[in-house]
Every structure is written in structure tokens, then in C-alpha cells.
Amino acid sequence: MEDAQVVARLVRRCVAGDVVAWEEIVQRYNRRIYNICYRFAGSGENAQDLTQEVFIKMFRTLSSYDVERGAFMTWVTTITRNLLVDHFRKSKQDRVTESLDTTPSEHEDAMPLSEKIEDKAPAADMSVQSRETGELVHTALQKLSPELREAVILRDLQDMDYKDIAKVLKVPEGTVKSRINRGRAELARLLQRTYRQVM
Amino acid sequence: MAGEPKNGLQCAEFDALLNEALDATLTGPKLESFKAHARVCAVCGPLFAEADAGRRWLKSLAEVEPPVTLMHNILVATTGYESQRVAVRAKGEASWADPITGWLRPVFAPVLSMSRQPRFAMSFGMAFFSLSISLSLAGVKVSDVRHVDLRPSAIKRTYYETTGRVVKYYENIRFVYEIESRVREFKKVTAPAVPTPKEQNKEKKDNNTSGQPEPRQERNYSQGENQPVLASLPNDPPVGTVTTYRRLS
Numbered sequence: 001m002e003d004a005q006v007v008a009r010l011v012r013r014c015v016a017g018d019v020v021a022w023e024e025i026v027q028r029y030n031r032r033i034y035n036i037c038y039r040f041a042g043s044g045e046n047a048q049d050l051t052q053e054v055f056i057k058m059f060r061t062l063s064s065y066d067v068e069r070g071a072f073m074t075w076v077t078t079i080t081r082n083l084l085v086d087h088f089r090k091s092k093q094d095r096v097t098e099s100l101d102t103t104p105s106e107h108e109d110a111m112p113l114s115e116k117i118e119d120k121a122p123a124a125d126m127s128v129q130s131r132e133t134g135e136l137v138h139t140a141l142q143k144l145s146p147e148l149r150e151a152v153i154l155r156d157l158q159d160m161d162y163k164d165i166a167k168v169l170k171v172p173e174g175t176v177k178s179r180i181n182r183g184r185a186e187l188a189r190l191l192q193r194t195y196r197q198v199m
Numbered sequence: 200m201a202g203e204p205k206n207g208l209q210c211a212e213f214d215a216l217l218n219e220a221l222d223a224t225l226t227g228p229k230l231e232s233f234k235a236h237a238r239v240c241a242v243c244g245p246l247f248a249e250a251d252a253g254r255r256w257l258k259s260l261a262e263v264e265p266p267v268t269l270m271h272n273i274l275v276a277t278t279g280y281e282s283q284r285v286a287v288r289a290k291g292e293a294s295w296a297d298p299i300t301g302w303l304r305p306v307f308a309p310v311l312s313m314s315r316q317p318r319f320a321m322s323f324g325m326a327f328f329s330l331s332i333s334l335s336l337a338g339v340k341v342s343d344v345r346h347v348d349l350r351p352s353a354i355k356r357t358y359y360e361t362t363g364r365v366v367k368y369y370e371n372i373r374f375v376y377e378i379e380s381r382v383r384e385f386k387k388v389t390a391p392a393v394p395t396p397k398e399q400n401k402e403k404k405d406n407n408t409s410g411q412p413e414p415r416q417e418r419n420y421s422q423g424e425n426q427p428v429l430a431s432l433p434n435d436p437p438v439g440t441v442t443t444y445r446r447l448s
């Protein structure tokens with residue numbers, strides 16, 4: 001997707017004030033950033049706001065991007081990840097405040113995955129079934145700790161290599177690998193438990 | 200877990216090779232040791248199975264489609280500039296008139312080719328001349344016709360404007376006839392000289408104050424557009440020609 005020279009030229013044009021080049025960058029990366037945000041934050045609405053924030057941040061700091069220091073994709077993903085961390089911290093604070101007012105059963109998170117799956121169990125056809133399976137996996141993904149969640153999203157959904165993930169997360173490659181495996185295994189356990197309860 | 204080696208591989212080593220195994224980059228004797236360890240180790244075996252299943256679940260997730268407004272919103276939020284695509288779409292809407300020009304071309308093609316023949320040229324010339332005079336009296340400039348906006352909303356607006364102009368045109372005609380009759384009377388009384396614009400203006404002014412003018416009609420038209428048409432009647436060549444024609448006939 002990323003031709004380093006093409007992207008470097010685009011960035012230079014953007015910094016020089018070329019709006020068409022900026023549109024090209026938005027065109028190239030909006031889908032990817034939206035998907036990372038959606039899988040991490042869980043909702044389309046949050047993903048849309050976060051993606052917009054990522055681009056605003058990118059637009060403001062584009063001149064600080066150094067081609068020599070790494071791929072543009074890694075830079076973009078780092079901005080996205082940092083904003084996701086901020087978002088997670090903020091929403092965690094909100095949840096803490098909220099939980100003082102509401103009983104746990106009222107919480108969306110308090111609903112067991114098995115209850116969610118029970119509503120959707122009888123699937124009419126394969127496409128509905130696969131869509132519902134997708135929803136289940138997506139819901140289970142939200143149950144992972146943010147460290148494991150971001151690791152599996154970058155590896156299994158965004159196909160990034162370990163070295164780049166390590167750069168984005170600012171942890172050693174070994175830690176990245178370990179988090180990916182723990183994340184995958186944890187997700188499988190969550191889904192297996194869900195299916196066992198349903199059957 | 201990390202302690203006892205099974206099939207020449209410790210659990211920690213197995214863990215380190217897990218990614219490579221799942222990425223299918225592990226080969227040869229290392230892969231064989233890995234598989235053997237997974238078969239016998241009560242911890243590593245299930246871990247491998249779970250990680251493999253988790254990876255498959257994740258890989259089954261399809262990429263989601265961002266909302267169609269996302270890119271536009273980003274561009275507006277960052278540059279305040281609207282996407283080129285939006286501009287292109289708007290351009291596409293503007294070409295709505297193209298099919299109409301397409302239909303009109305074959306309809307008018309024979310007329311146009313006929314008009315090129317000398318014997319018809321004169322009649323067409325006369326017809327076009329009187330048509331353009333009628334239009335200009337109605338306040339429509341022939342040179343502006345190609346700029347007419349053909350979007351539905353604009354057509355509606357143009358319809359009402361034109362209707363207003365036509366009403367005004369007929370009222371102007373009545374007014375012109377009155378001027379003509381006054382001029383004829385004036386000519387009878389005075390010398391056979393052709394009335395000067397000044398005189399006609401005076402006539403018109405008299406007329407305007409004396410009788411007919413309906414205030415409603417003036418309010419329908421913008422002051423700047425209406426008044427000069429009436430005031431410049433003798434100075435305006437086409438209108439002047441019309442009065443001369445009528446006077447001659």
C-alpha cells in the first residue's frame with residue numbers, strides 16, 4: 001500500500017500547503033485508521049470521532065514527520081494508538097464516575113457474552129451467521145485488556161510486522177509477540193466459553 | 200512451565216516459537232520439536248490450540264466500511280476545503296441540461312440547414328428579427344439564452360420571471376400603442392417632422408402621469424430594470440424599430 005517515495009512526496013507537498021496532496025493522504029489512510037479505531041473503541045460513532053481526531057493531529061504535526069526515521073504508516077499508526085490510549089483513559093474515568101450512579105446490571109459490559117449470543121443464536125443463512133459471528137468476535141475483542149487488544153489488532157487485523165508494532169507500542173519485540181499470543185488465546189477462551197454456554 | 204524440557208524443547212522456547220509456528224515460518228527440525236512438545240505438554244498444547252483458534256477468529260473479521268461522510272468531514276475539519284469528489288458530483292448535476300441540448304440539436308438541424316439557402320434566408324432573418332424583438336420587449340436577451348440555468352428550481356424561477364415579463368410586455372405594448380396614437384395626433388397638429396426622442400420622452404412622461412400606469416406592475420419589477428426600459432424606449436434601437444414598423448404599416 002505504501003510506496004515510501006510517493007508518500008514522502010505527498011507529505012512534502014502537504015507541508016508546502018497543497019490541499020490536493022492532503023486529500024490524497026486522507027484517501028489513502030482513512031479506511032485503515034477507521035478500522036483500527038473501530039476495533040479498539042468498539043463503536044462506529046467513537047471510531048468516526050477518533051479517526052477525525054487522528055487526522056487533525058496528523059495535519060497539525062505533519063511537518064514533524066521525518067522520512068528517515070521510519071515509514072509513514074508507522075508514524076500514522078503511532079498517532080492513532082496514542083489517541084486510543086487517551087480515549088481509553090478518558091472513557092475508563094467516565095465509566096468509574098458512571099458506576100457510582102448505576103448498578104452493574106445496567107452496564108452494557110456487565111452483560112455476559114453468552115446472553116448476547118443467545119439472542120442471536122438462530123441464524124437464518126450463512127451470511128447472517130457470519131455477520132453475527134463477526135459481531136461476537138468484535139464484542140469479545142472489547143473484553144480483552146487494552147494492551148492485548150491493540151497487539152492483536154495491529155498484528156491480525158492490520159498485518160503489521162512485529163518490528164513496526166514494537167515501534168508503535170514502544171515495547172520490545174518479544175513483549176509484542178507475547179502479548180499477541182496471550183491476546184489470541186484469551187479471545188479464543190472467551191469465545192469458547194460463550195459457545196459452551198450456548199450449546 | 201519453563202522447567203522440564205519435553206522433546207528437546209523447554210516451555211519458554213516453545214512460547215518464543217509460537218508466533219513463528221502460527222505464521223507458518225517455522226520449518227525443519229525446529230517445527231518437528233515444536234509439534235512434539237505441543238502434543239505432550241499439558242500447558243503448551245492447549246496454549247497453541249487457543250492461540251491458533253484466536254488468530255483464526257480475528258482473521259475472520261472483515262474490514263469495516265467507514266461512513267461515506269468520513270472523508271468529507273475530515274477534509275472540512277482539517278482544511279475547511281470541500282472534497283474534489285463533491286465538486287465533481289456538483290459538476291455532474293450541472294450537466295443536466297446536456298440531454299436537452301442533445302434533443303434540440305436534431306430538431307433544429309433541418310431548420311438551420313434550410314435557413315442557409317438564400318431563398319429562405321430572408322424570411323428566416325425577418326422571423327428571427329421579430330422574434331428577438333418580441334423577446335427583448337419581454338425583457339429576455341437572446342444573447343443570454345445559452346446561459347439560462349436549466350436546473351428544475353431555476354426553471355421554476357425563470358418561469359415566474361418570464362410570466363411576469365410577458366405580462367409586463369403586453370402592458371408595455373398597450374402603452375406603446377398609446378404613445379403611437381398620441382404621436383400620430385401630434386404629427387397631424389404640427390409639421391410632418393419625425394418626433395425627436397426628447398419629445399417622445401415628454402409624451403411618455405405625460406402619459407405616465409396622466410392615466411394608465413398601474414403601481415402593481417411597477418412593484419413586480421425591480422425599479423432599476425423597469426423604469427429604464429420605459430424611459431429609453433425611443434433610444435433603444437429594436438424598440439424604436441418596432442414603433443417605426445407599426446407606424447409604417
Ligand SMILES: [Zn+2]
Binds near residue numbers: 241
Ligand atoms: Zn510446555
